[in-house]
Amino acid sequence: MSMDALARLREWIEPILQNKYSRVGFFIILFIVALAIGAPVIAPKHYAEVDPQNRLQPPSLQHLFGTDELGRDVFSRVVYGARIALWVGMLVVFIEAAIGVTLGVLAGYYGGKVDKVISAVTDMVWAFPPLVLALGVVTLIGPGLVNVVTAVAIVSWPTFTRIVRAKVQSLVNREFVLAARAIGESDLNIMLRYLLPNVIPTIIVIAALSIPSAILSTTALSFLGFGAQPPTPDWGAMVSNGMPQLPRAPWVSSFPGIFIVITCLGFNLLGDGLRDILDPKLKV
Amino acid sequence: MTDPLLRVVDLKTYYRTSAGLVRAVDGVSFEVYKDETFCVVGESGCGKSTLALSIIRLVPYPGEIVGGKIIYRGTDLLKLPESEMRKIRGKEIAMIFQNPMNSLNPVFTIGFQIAEPPVIHFNMDGRSAWRRAVELIGKVRMPDPEVRARNYPHVLSGGMRQRSMIAMMISCEPKLLLADEPTTSVDVTVQAQLLNLLMNIKRERRMSMVLITHNFGLVAEVCNRVAVMYAGKIVELGPVREVFRNPVHPYTRGLMKCLPIGTKRKEQLYVIPGQPPNLIEPPPGCRFHPRCPHAMEKCKKEEPPLTEVEPNHYVACYLRR
Amino acid sequence: MTVEGLRKYFPVKKGFFKKPDWIRAVDDVTFQVFKGETLGIVGESGSGKTTLAKLILRLIDPTTGKIYFDGTDIVGVSKKELRKYRRRMGIVFQDPSASLNPRMSIEETLRRPLIVHGIKDREEVRRRVLDILQKVGLGKEHMKKYPHQLSGGQQQRVAIARAIILNPDLVVLDEPTSSLDVSIQAQILNLLVKLQHDLNLTYIFISHDLLTVRYVSDRIAVMYLGKLVEIAEADELFYNAKHPYTATLLSAAPIPNPEVRYVKRFSLVRGEPPSPINPPPGCRFHPRCPYAISRCRTKEPVLKDVGGGHYVACHRAEELDLSEYTSGLWKIITESRVS
Ligand SMILES: Nc1ncnc2c1ncn2[C@@H]1O[C@H](COP(=O)(O)OP(=O)(O)OP(=O)(O)O)[C@@H](O)[C@H]1O
Ligand SMILES: Nc1ncnc2c1ncn2[C@@H]1O[C@H](COP(=O)(O)OP(=O)(O)O)[C@@H](O)[C@H]1O
Ligand code: SF4
Ligand code: SF4
Ligand SMILES: [Mg+2]
Ligand SMILES: [Mg+2]
Numbered sequence: 023m024s025m026d027a028l029a030r031l032r033e034w035i036e037p038i039l040q041n042k043y044s045r046v047g048f049f050i051i052l053f054i055v056a057l058a059i060g061a062p063v064i065a066p067k068h069y070a071e072v073d074p075q076n077r078l079q080p081p082s083l084q085h086l087f088g089t090d091e092l093g094r095d096v097f098s099r100v101v102y103g104a105r106i107a108l109w110v111g112m113l114v115v116f117i118e119a120a121i122g123v124t125l126g127v128l129a130g131y132y133g134g135k136v137d138k139v140i141s142a143v144t145d146m147v148w149a150f151p152p153l154v155l156a157l158g159v160v161t162l163i164g165p166g167l168v169n170v171v172t173a174v175a176i177v178s179w180p181t182f183t184r185i186v187r188a189k190v191q192s193l194v195n196r197e198f199v200l201a202a203r204a205i206g207e208s209d210l211n212i213m214l215r216y217l218l219p220n221v222i223p224t225i226i227v228i229a230a231l232s233i234p235s236a237i238l239s240t241t242a243l244s245f246l247g248f249g250a251q252p253p254t255p256d257w258g259a260m261v262s263n264g265m266p267q268l269p270r271a272p273w274v275s276s277f278p279g280i281f282i283v284i285t286c287l288g289f290n291l292l293g294d295g296l297r298d299i300l301d302p303k304l305k306v
Numbered sequence: 307m308t309d310p311l312l313r314v315v316d317l318k319t320y321y322r323t324s325a326g327l328v329r330a331v332d333g334v335s336f337e338v339y340k341d342e343t344f345c346v347v348g349e350s351g352c353g354k355s356t357l358a359l360s361i362i363r364l365v366p367y368p369g370e371i372v373g374g375k376i377i378y379r380g381t382d383l384l385k386l387p388e389s390e391m392r393k394i395r396g397k398e399i400a401m402i403f404q405n406p407m408n409s410l411n412p413v414f415t416i417g418f419q420i421a422e423p424p425v426i427h428f429n430m431d432g433r434s435a436w437r438r439a440v441e442l443i444g445k446v447r448m449p450d451p452e453v454r455a456r457n458y459p460h461v462l463s464g465g466m467r468q469r470s471m472i473a474m475m476i477s478c479e480p481k482l483l484l485a486d487e488p489t490t491s492v493d494v495t496v497q498a499q500l501l502n503l504l505m506n507i508k509r510e511r512r513m514s515m516v517l518i519t520h521n522f523g524l525v526a527e528v529c530n531r532v533a534v535m536y537a538g539k540i541v542e543l544g545p546v547r548e549v550f551r552n553p554v555h556p557y558t559r560g561l562m563k564c565l566p567i568g569t570k571r572k573e574q575l576y577v578i579p580g581q582p583p584n585l586i587e588p589p590p591g592c593r594f595h596p597r598c599p600h601a602m603e604k605c606k607k608e609e610p611p612l613t614e615v616e617p618n619h620y621v622a623c624y625l626r627r
Numbered sequence: 628m629t630v631e632g633l634r635k636y637f638p639v640k641k642g643f644f645k646k647p648d649w650i651r652a653v654d655d656v657t658f659q660v661f662k663g664e665t666l667g668i669v670g671e672s673g674s675g676k677t678t679l680a681k682l683i684l685r686l687i688d689p690t691t692g693k694i695y696f697d698g699t700d701i702v703g704v705s706k707k708e709l710r711k712y713r714r715r716m717g718i719v720f721q722d723p724s725a726s727l728n729p730r731m732s733i734e735e736t737l738r739r740p741l742i743v744h745g746i747k748d749r750e751e752v753r754r755r756v757l758d759i760l761q762k763v764g765l766g767k768e769h770m771k772k773y774p775h776q777l778s779g780g781q782q783q784r785v786a787i788a789r790a791i792i793l794n795p796d797l798v799v800l801d802e803p804t805s806s807l808d809v810s811i812q813a814q815i816l817n818l819l820v821k822l823q824h825d826l827n828l829t830y831i832f833i834s835h836d837l838l839t840v841r842y843v844s845d846r847i848a849v850m851y852l853g854k855l856v857e858i859a860e861a862d863e864l865f866y867n868a869k870h871p872y873t874a875t876l877l878s879a880a881p882i883p884n885p886e887v888r889y890v891k892r893f894s895l896v897r898g899e900p901p902s903p904i905n906p907p908p909g910c911r912f913h914p915r916c917p918y919a920i921s922r923c924r925t926k927e928p929v930l931k932d933v934g935g936g937h938y939v940a941c942h943r944a945e946e947l948d949l950s951e952y953t954s955g956l957w958k959i960i961t962e963s964r965v966s
Pocket of ligand 1 (some may be wrong): 319323328340348349350352353355356357366367368369469520567585
């Protein structure tokens with residue numbers, strides 16, 4: 023069984039490693055994931071540990087990335103921050119996919135009125151600048167990390183819907199779906215057993231490509247003060263907190279900033295590579 | 307017979323894929339004479355298209371001609387530089403593909419596309435080339451040539467597209483026409499018309515033709531000599547009447563016997579057991595031996611050469627000797 | 628099964644405000660299929676064969692018409708009721724690679740019909756899947772495979788197995804062999820004939836290959852632009868075709884015998900198949916028919932019995948002698964073959 027799973031894993035990873043870009047992306051993500059998992063071991067300090075004696079220290083061997091205005095170790099906070107970033111990114115994309123894929127499959131399969139309604143709603147949400155809309159939602163439901171995650175997910179599922187809908191439409195008239203109806207399969211079963219498995223590669227690609235924008239949106243909201251509340255080591259909040267000290271202590275903002283960029287880049291490269299492997303014709 | 311127009315000698319074309327070396331054409335030799343219709347027949351994947359593409363040196367990546375000679379009117383095409391080869395394509399040797407939609411350019415009118423080759427090869431001026439194009443469209447019996455010339459490919463039916471393709475291919479009066487399954491994507495009635503047209507044009511312009519097909523009916527209808535291909539090799543070659551009257555190779559015999567003709571309705575048909583081999587690791591010896599009812603020990607080890615069993619009738623099988 | 632006045636029109640939108648045109652894919656088709664027989668359906672592409680097949684299985688809704696299955700009209704029945712009838716009908720499509728779910732194993736593909744129709748007992752499901760695999764000539768080792776791991780011929784065997792696993796009465800076969808190689812085609816034809824004999828199946832066999840249709844069919848129906856133009860006992864249709872369109876088809880079929888080439892061949896074929904949008908008035912074949920008379924242009928011929936269950940829709944059916952066009956094909960069908 024475990025041998026089998028191992029073989030499966032290799033089947034997935036090998037093509038990723040063969041492509042130059044996705045290989046880089048893969049290792050970046052692996053690095054970030056390692057940071058997140060190993061945070062307690064890697065970070066010399068706890069992320070909330072305050073040290074009033076050592077405020078705004080520049081990077082040194084003791085404090086690799088320096089310290090912030092409360093004397094917390096920036097490196098430790100960045101390392102713990104990887105947990106938040108990954109968790110937030112994946113959660114947002116998971117919720118997005120849950121909404122988007124459901125609507126996309128329904129619209130693509132039923133067509134007609136169902137499709138018209140879903141497409142209208144999708145286009146409406148799509149038409150708003152996502153950050154503005156998310157801001158609106160957060161002001162409505164209040165600040166906090168979970169609320170930010172919900173807000174970002176609520177505004178950015180249309181990508182999934184649009185692509186999944188188009189994909190399902192192209193599958194629905196394929197003969198294997200007709201054949202499924204001919205043996206008397208119910209609509210639900212056709213969607214779950216015949217259509218969904220065939221859009222999963224596409225979903226994986228969109229998901230990987232959506233994580234960066236999910237992370238960016240949530241960090242942006244955190245930067246604006248709506249997201250994670252102190253002392254949560256959210257990268258966006260850290261960049262925001264460091265802003266006043268930027269001229270004196272640039273390290274406080276820039277290290278979390280660099281990690282945001284690297285993580286997004288990693289997912290983008292990986293997503294592009296996955297697309298080439300799984301669904302070369304897909305346009306996101 | 308006179309000197310052949312085209313002589314293919316021990317041609318080998320392989321595709322280097324990640325799964326391994328695909329020996330699509332593996333040591334094929336034959337001749338095509340003037341005015342002749344030469345058919346290549348075989349099941350899908352046996353290397354027919356690759357053979358045709360090799361003759362005009364258009365084998366797509368990752369394919370490569372790895373050996374042999376293609377002697378056209380005394381010159382070995384495989385030795386020509388690409389610039390010389392371009393002068394041969396269209397002007398001396400033209401090719402018609404199976405799917406006319408993929409081989410016509412959707413953004414130009416068919417008149418423009420038919421006018422193009424003479425402009426390239428004979429420096430014909432645009433106006434007379436257009437006039438010739440209209441003439442050719444009439445020649446391939448499309449109604450209202452003037453109107454049709456201004457049509458884009460997508461508004462034409464499959465049959466009309468294939469007619470345009472034929473017009474384009476004969477516009478430089480080639481001496482040899484390669485036709486790869488030219489009628490596979492059209493209906494029987496349209497097929498009959500296209501075949502009639504091709505044969506008439508061929509006779510009129512004294513062209514030779516290599517017709518590639520998987521349909522024994524077409525072979526019997528139009529060709530003079532036929533080569534049967536199996537797994538990258540020619541297994542039988544001869545005059546069409548002779549091959550149909552007296553097929554010798556067990557594969558040829560099997561193919562003819564398994565057609566649902568000459569039987570009562572619902573009577574058990576003869577079958578060739580198994581399926582064609584993959585060309586990455588073809589069976590050793592005679593490639594047909596795993597499916598052959600007469601296979602002997604020798605067949606599994608040594609490859610039977612193509613030998614003359616009767617005048618002009620060649621077979622690659624140990625059975626007769 | 629009886630089909631009566633079946634019609635299916637597809638709208639084609641021309642512009643936002645214009646009224647849609649209609650493609651008359653199947654237009655007033657009436658015929659019967661008897662238990663245990665094979666009814667062959669031939670016609671050029673676009674003549675409505677596949678649409679007819681989908682209508683019969685109720686995969687699409689007819690515009691009008693009735694489909695009686697064992698005496699019940701299944702056009703009006705509820706979704707739930709329809710499932711009962713689905714169990715008694717199967718379908719096999721032309722392209723086996725497209726008709727199998729690429730992400731479902733062969734075992735699962737074959738289990739689904741059983742599970743959908745309430746056979747839940749694991750042992751029984753397993754037994755029936757193994758049994759059907761064996762019937763279509765596939766081994767146990769194929770169960771865990773996915774469609775792309777099988778050859779075209781094997782995929783078609785799986786599609787056939789799926790169509791017959793519920794012991795249906797009627798199986799609709801839409802060009803089941805036309806995407807297969809000659810040598811594989813014979814294997815599948817033998818299988819179909821054997822299954823029909825063993826399981827007492829009724830077939831509707833759709834094809835554009837006349838030789839194949841004649842081989843499997845008891846009766847053959849010829850379609851042209853959505854209409855049934857001729858229907859007769861199989862051999863009768865071949866040596867005694869009465870409709871000029873049938874004769875055209877027969878005269879155009881390439882015959883695998885160089886001895887009979889060029890005998891009065893191709894001479895009946897003229898024009899291209901017209902578009903099924905706004906088909907010609909009167910007899911739809913008249914623009915291509917060499918025998919057309921003025922009446923053909925205005926009055927639509929109806930299917931008439933010309934004796935012995937042979938029906939023709941042509942004004943001149945009785946007076947025309949078309950045997951010279953069909954003799955070539957008949958000769959090859961009846962005469963000897965490679966021994
Ligand atoms: N571009 C390619 N890359 C790799 N392998 C190829 C390529 N084109 C053809 N082949 C392989 O070469 C062999 C011969 O192919 P070819 O297309 O010449 O056969 P064919 O007889 O024309 O078949 P068909 O009737 O299906 O067109 C097959 O095994 C095929 O899979
Ligand atoms: N879903 C559809 N929408 C519009 N036109 C269709 C549809 N399905 C079939 N048709 C048209 O109906 C006619 C008959 O089609 P079909 O039954 O597929 O023919 P065949 O099987 O004989 O090739 C064709 O003109 C085809 O374009
Ligand atoms: S050489 Fe042997 S195996 Fe090959 S066809 Fe002849 S008898 Fe059969
Ligand atoms: S009715 Fe007239 S046009 Fe139609 S097939 Fe008969 S003779 Fe020809
Ligand atoms: Mg080919
Ligand atoms: Mg069809």
